[in-house]
Amino acid sequence: MSALNIGGKSMDEALAALSDMTGGMAPIGKQEHEQRIARAQAFMVEQGVAAVFLNAGTNMRYFTGTKWYASERMVGAILPAVGALEYIAPVFEEGSLTDFMLVKGKVNCWEEHESPYQLFIDVLGRMGIKPDAASAPRIGICESAAFFIADGIRPLAAGYALENAKSVTAFCRARKSPAEIALMQRVKDMTLEVHKAAASILHEGITTVEVSDFIARAHRKVGAPGSYFCIVLFGEATAYPHGVSYAQTLTPGDVVLIDTGCQVHGYISDITRTYVYGDISERQRFVWNAEKAAQLAAFAAAQLGVPCREVDAAARASLESNGFGPGYKLPGLPHRTGHGIGMDIHEWPYLVGSDSTPLDVGMCFSNEPMICIPGEFGVRHEDHFYMTAAGPRWFTEPAHSIDDPFGMGR
Secondary structure, eight states, X not given: OBOTTOSOOOHHHHHHTOOOOOTTOOOOOHHHHHHHHHXXXXXXXXXXXXXXXXXXXXXXXXXXXXXXXXXXXXXXXXXXXXXXOEEEEEGGGHHHHHHHOSSOOEEEEEOTTSOHHHHHHHHHHHTTOOOOSSOOOEEEEOTTSOXXXXXXXXXXXXXXXXXXXXXXXXXXXXXXXXXXXXHHHHHHHHHHHHHHHHHHTOOTTOBHHHHHHHHHHHHHHTTSSSOSEEEEEEGGGGGSTTOOSSOOBOOTTXXXXXXXXXXXXXXXXXXXXXXXXXXXXXXXXXXXHHHHHHHHHHHHHOOTTOBHHHHHHHXXXXXXXXXXXXXXXXXXXXXXXXXXXXXXXXXXEEESTTOOOBOOTTOEEEEOOOEEETTTEEEOOBEEEEEETTEEEESSOOOOOSSSTTOTTO
């Protein structure tokens, strides 16, 4: 039996059925950014971290609302455990950086021939964060900062204890606020509608490139700038989690795997759907159902206080009961069961055997225990959930069945 709601529409018809879904959405405001800074500072005082450097990019934007992309020049924010946040940037960027600021702060500037690393140390001293005989102040360096930044600071930081700022940034960013959850819900809803539209335009002979181009147009139609990323695979190529180098052409009986997402107001969606174009074999049905069982096992295991690794273990136990694995072996699941998501597509913590982080309210995860069978096909169901006081809650409901993946026949 062929899957319902697969194919039958032209691209123009499918696009016409979509509409802008961004109404009422608003970016995170200044007040919440200030609350994030206060939360980080309270945690830093508790943990004994004197200051952190937030590199240009996601971390600086998360805490300050200031959008600036990382480059070969040191630009960022210096967040002390006590006192006002300040920025560091080249002199010629001061005006632009100030214009982009949401949370305002003093800009400490360096000329092109000067050392931003020495300036960083000097600012710490002016903030009252200085080494003494009794202690070495702990200074967190943004985990996303390029090596050249840490390498430039280290020789000048005698008396300081430099460390990874992840202990602060991940603690804050992993626990999403209600406003963040609402933004993430909307972008995921948008991408799910794009998935339905993509399934509706499939026909024999269509290429993966054509589908990917359509998905970008569909994301724009629902209000996103386009696709944040897009993977479209047919047939045997679906066995490779992140795709292959060549385009494929759709033929009857092919497994179709589409993994895509968009970004609005800094928050990202990431959803995968797998189904069959044409008649479904018993092998395809068995693997599809085994994948769904593993996804549901992971969801059931995701309870407050449970270590992330146990969610991964639950998915693998389900897969092994159906003959896959064991562990990370193929045919089976070669990668982690899921990843955190928010402003970056992959964030902490991770649903993987090495991550012992206890699940906490506000944490958001992908749930995607993919089955890869080299030489045949792969199946990945990817939906996301977030942790509430009552346990896990889906952002998007899992695929319904291989015969009706989008639940249109219910």
